[in-house]
Amino acid sequence: MADWEVIIGLEIHAELLTESKVFCGCNTEFGGEPNSQVCPVCMGLPGALPVLNRQAVELAIKAGLALNCTINGTSQFDRKHYFYPDLPKAYQISQNDRPLCSHGMVELSVGDRKRQIGIQRVHLEEEAGKSVHVGDSIISSEYSLLDYNRSGIALVEIVTEPDIRSAEEARLFLEKLKTLLEYTEVSDCKMEEGSLRCDANISLRPKGSSAYGVKTEIKNLNSFRAVQRALEFEADRQRRLLQAKEVVLPETRHWDEAKGMTFSMRSKAKAADYRYMPDPNLYPLQVDEAWIESIRQNLPELPDAKRDRFINDYDLPPYDADVLTTSRHLADYFEACVQEVDEPKLVSNWVMGEVLRWLKAHELEIESSPVAPKELGGLLKLIQEDVVSTIVAKDVLSEMFATGKSAVEIVDEKGWRQISDADSLEAIIDGVIAENPGPVADFQKGKTKAIGFLVGQVMKASKGQANPQKANEMLRQKLQK
Amino acid sequence: MELSLKEMEELALIARLYLTEEEKKILPQQISSILDMVHSLETVDTEDVEPTIYPITGSGVLREDEILPSLAVKDALANGPDIVDGYFRVPRIIEEEYES
Amino acid sequence: MFSSMTISQLRTLLRAREVSAEEVVISVFDQIDKVEGDIEAYVTLCRSEALVQAKRADALLKEGNAPDLCGIPIAIKDNISTAGLKTTCASRILDDYVPPFDATVVTKLKEAGVVIVGKTNLDEFALGSSTENSQFHVTRNPWDRSRVPGGSSGGSAAAVAAGEAIAALGSDTGGSIRQPAAFCGIVGLKPTYGLVSRYGLIPAAPSLDHVGPLTRDVRDAALVLQAIAGWDGKDPTSVQKELPNYEAVLSEDITGLVVGLPKELLDNELDPEAKEAIFGVANVLESLGARVEAISLPHAEYAMASFYLIASAEISSSLACFDGVRLGKRYGEAKDTTSMFMKTRGQLGIEAKRRILVGTAILQEDNYTTYFVKAQKVRTKIREDFQQAFGRCDVILSPTTPTPAFTLGHKLDRPVIMYKSDVYTSLANLAGIPALSVPCGYTEGGLPLGMQIMGKPFDEATVLKVGHLYEQQTASERRLPQKEVKANG
Numbered sequence A: 001m002a003d004w005e006v007i008i009g010l011e012i013h014a015e016l017l018t019e020s021k022v023f024c025g026c027n028t029e030f031g032g033e034p035n036s037q038v039c040p041v042c043m044g045l046p047g048a049l050p051v052l053n054r055q056a057v058e059l060a061i062k063a064g065l066a067l068n069c070t071i072n073g074t075s076q077f078d079r080k081h082y083f084y085p086d087l088p089k090a091y092q093i094s095q096n097d098r099p100l101c102s103h104g105m106v107e108l109s110v111g112d113r114k115r116q117i118g119i120q121r122v123h124l125e126e127e128a129g130k131s132v133h134v135g136d137s138i139i140s141s142e143y144s145l146l147d148y149n150r151s152g153i154a155l156v157e158i159v160t161e162p163d164i165r166s167a168e169e170a171r172l173f174l175e176k177l178k179t180l181l182e183y184t185e186v187s188d189c190k191m192e193e194g195s196l197r198c199d200a201n202i203s204l205r206p207k208g209s210s211a212y213g214v215k216t217e218i219k220n221l222n223s224f225r226a227v228q229r230a231l232e233f234e235a236d237r238q239r240r241l242l243q244a245k246e247v248v249l250p251e252t253r254h255w256d257e258a259k260g261m262t263f264s265m266r267s268k269a270k271a272a273d274y275r276y277m278p279d280p281n282l283y284p285l286q287v288d289e290a291w292i293e294s295i296r297q298n299l300p301e302l303p304d305a306k307r308d309r310f311i312n313d314y315d316l317p318p319y320d321a322d323v324l325t326t327s328r329h330l331a332d333y334f335e336a337c338v339q340e341v342d343e344p345k346l347v348s349n350w351v352m353g354e355v356l357r358w359l360k361a362h363e364l365e366i367e368s369s370p371v372a373p374k375e376l377g378g379l380l381k382l383i384q385e386d387v388v389s390t391i392v393a394k395d396v397l398s399e400m401f402a403t404g405k406s407a408v409e410i411v412d413e414k415g416w417r418q419i420s421d422a423d424s425l426e427a428i429i430d431g432v433i434a435e436n437p438g439p440v441a442d443f444q445k446g447k448t449k450a451i452g453f454l455v456g457q458v459m460k461a462s463k464g465q466a467n468p469q470k471a472n473e474m475l476r477q478k479l480q481k
Numbered sequence B: 001m002e003l004s005l006k007e008m009e010e011l012a013l014i015a016r017l018y019l020t021e022e023e024k025k026i027l028p029q030q031i032s033s034i035l036d037m038v039h040s041l042e043t044v045d046t047e048d049v050e051p052t053i054y055p056i057t058g059s060g061v062l063r064e065d066e067i068l069p070s071l072a073v074k075d076a077l078a079n080g081p082d083i084v085d086g087y088f089r090v091p092r093i094i095e096e097e098y099e100s
Numbered sequence C: 001m002f003s004s005m006t007i008s009q010l011r012t013l014l015r016a017r018e019v020s021a022e023e024v025v026i027s028v029f030d031q032i033d034k035v036e037g038d039i040e041a042y043v044t045l046c047r048s049e050a051l052v053q054a055k056r057a058d059a060l061l062k063e064g065n066a067p068d069l070c071g072i073p074i075a076i077k078d079n080i081s082t083a084g085l086k087t088t089c090a091s092r093i094l095d096d097y098v099p100p101f102d103a104t105v106v107t108k109l110k111e112a113g114v115v116i117v118g119k120t121n122l123d124e125f126a127l128g129s130s131t132e133n134s135q136f137h138v139t140r141n142p143w144d145r146s147r148v149p150g151g152s153s154g155g156s157a158a159a160v161a162a163g164e165a166i167a168a169l170g171s172d173t174g175g176s177i178r179q180p181a182a183f184c185g186i187v188g189l190k191p192t193y194g195l196v197s198r199y200g201l202i203p204a205a206p207s208l209d210h211v212g213p214l215t216r217d218v219r220d221a222a223l224v225l226q227a228i229a230g231w232d233g234k235d236p237t238s239v240q241k242e243l244p245n246y247e248a249v250l251s252e253d254i255t256g257l258v259v260g261l262p263k264e265l266l267d268n269e270l271d272p273e274a275k276e277a278i279f280g281v282a283n284v285l286e287s288l289g290a291r292v293e294a295i296s297l298p299h300a301e302y303a304m305a306s307f308y309l310i311a312s313a314e315i316s317s318s319l320a321c322f323d324g325v326r327l328g329k330r331y332g333e334a335k336d337t338t339s340m341f342m343k344t345r346g347q348l349g350i351e352a353k354r355r356i357l358v359g360t361a362i363l364q365e366d367n368y369t370t371y372f373v374k375a376q377k378v379r380t381k382i383r384e385d386f387q388q389a390f391g392r393c394d395v396i397l398s399p400t401t402p403t404p405a406f407t408l409g410h411k412l413d414r415p416v417i418m419y420k421s422d423v424y425t426s427l428a429n430l431a432g433i434p435a436l437s438v439p440c441g442y443t444e445g446g447l448p449l450g451m452q453i454m455g456k457p458f459d460e461a462t463v464l465k466v467g468h469l470y471e472q473q474t475a476s477e478r479r480l481p482q483k484e485v486k487a488n489g
């Protein structure tokens, strides 16, 4: 039986974080009343003309730089024609032959291996409007309703080379891409609001072969998980067909999340002809070196560089550095906290552990964390200064999230300060020794493990406030006398 | 190039144009003769000639990213032939080749 | 009588308060009442709004600081968007379309104080050379009612010639201002591409479309151009340039100016009377101190093919937005969008359909290079011809059209024959250069003939100057259209 190689290429559309649309001044804010963010230009009223948004170009260049692309000094806007009611002019202004950015590359870590995924192009184009289907689905609804608020929002289309070799790699690529676009503040990448969308092309070929097999295109991939699942399903489906000596049809398939299957939407026997032509209203886009250079200079530190710096400067384990740099906000949070408390591993443990766990439980993002880095720093300082124990600190953090109060306030209000002074501790320790003659005798006979039990008893008697290290030391001194 | 009726009907579908019987009779020949005008161009040597897309050599203006007022909703909808709840309504969309 | 005057004449009277803007507008509407039944130049008239605007103009005039065009009744071709005023393109599809915005040229004219008389008839979507492709009605030539006024700005030309407006705006994709101006015995100017904003002009072929004036004399063309020219941030192809005072340059002389006569445009297909008229013009210009030289535009013979292939491709794209979703009328019952699109767009007239089908064919991947790119490369050759020619001469003189106005119905069924008559004018659209049509005599039958003066890019000043001096020199030969129009003028 033949061994098959999976070939995947992705096409990603990301909405750019501009204030206004790509060719007009309409607001891009999400969720407005239907058809309240439209004008003659983005509604395609005849006679209105497109004027390109400088910031859209700048963000697309940023995306290109983050993806290691060549930024082309001259690029061209083309009209891509098709009739669909959400497309006001019946053509989309896009870039065909001469995209703004091309020949890029993204490096992925897949397990222990490094993989390089080529980026064929990053081009600028305009978003379409939104159609709401009255009824259960496109097919069964008798009418559709059109809202053009999204029409004309700036998009980048990012096309990879067919370099991806598994469904998992596809997901990892998308995660990396999302991180890069968020870092550079090119896009907010909210898949649920449609600001990041992905279509996937997949084909199989016998291992060792260099020719490509027949590919299918999968649409309706609404989450990273869906991308991986759909590609796993589709690879499997194609493999079975090929092994049964059947043919894979060149078609567009729709991912059904609930059923966990892809379905044929339409045959691509005759490739769509979009009748591309240069848009006579838009002169070629000229981008000079100086502009590209100034964008490059102002590019934030990208995740790979940041990760390496975290390992080198903060002496963090690679795992911690990976997790902390998945999001620029998380990395910023970490670094702001390290400013307060100069113990990076302690900060890393708390951010990756307690903070993320709590945020996840409340479905919050790090940038909207109720506990600011400075506040977390305040808590961690109390640990460093032995004011609270790690166990108590977890309770304090929980209170901080709930009340918004500072760590010091909570510790004082609750009387949770750790007992470290010898006099107070001595009284408690003496009591514990008196009440536990058995373990005391065990320890003195050489069963050193018994000390643990006794420290536990001290903690219990102090309601967790005793400094466990101090208690341990004092117990040993007393019992060895 | 002699355009057949079938070829013209394909073009008409792509262009979303309903044609009358009368138009179907006369258009194929007329369209063919217009397309045939290209033959007169074949004698012009255009090797290494750049195509003219724009009549003058211009450079594109860029707009600053500033929000400008949109149309009032009622003005945006005013010309719509079928308006429901602030939306433009269309009959069932048959899924066709399209992408963004 | 005011209705037959020029802008400059009226400007003097209005400023001297010898006539009010209101009286001028009333005079124009009186003329409309007399002749519009015959001419049918308009799609929409705005009588009451015009009176309101005239009163406003009178207030400004009274203050004594009125702009040049204050109180001048002007007609607008019905493919130029007017906020709150129907803009139909003479198409059933747009029959009730009211744009929510003004074209930049309309905004500018309003700022210049004009009074908008109405919206003029045209070939549907400006596709045609006779105005017979209007889906509403035909417009007749004021010089001979059995003849076409030309097109596609036939309504604008007829209105100005018949005293139904003092001046008009038209659009010109392949000659649509100059050819009707020539047919109707008036002046028409297609400015340099990028000089006048296209924002709000409903496009036919954006790389060929222009907006410009149709007027009674060259001075008026200069005045209207002054008002509508200039950079517009809403039109990305608009050009930032210091504008000359177009009226002031008219008085300069043309001694030493070189006039090129392209031999390719004075060949045998040309009507002998038209040819004779051009040599007559050349003599007059020489007598004024210009030097006339034979030049060559070797690729002129390819203009028609290049023009129609490019125009059709662009037109098929421009007209795709008329799908019955956001604007215009929706026709027929449809259970799905595809059939809705087809039925609605099926209302387009045959010329629009012809161009859309040709354009759709040309833009298909298999044909794109052999048809579209080839035509665009030939366009480059034509532009180079002009660059060469303008190395030797300052302006190029030719007939505007190979024949005078033809009879109604004459060429409708033979599109390629019809297209041929656009050769002289479409050259300037392909090259983007300014071109002015000025009346230059009459046929034996009494029909006006027009000459075309083409100039270097953005050198409207020279073109207008030459036209104006010729016009001055031959003023005594000028005639007006038919008696009844003249009598009431």
Ligand SMILES: [Mg+2]
Pocket (backbone or CB within 6 Å): A013, A094, A125, A157, B099, B100
């Ligand atoms: Mg796209």
Ligand SMILES: [Zn+2]
Pocket (backbone or CB within 6 Å): A021, A024, A025, A026, A037, A038, A039, A040, A041, A042, A043, A152
């Ligand atoms: Zn808009």
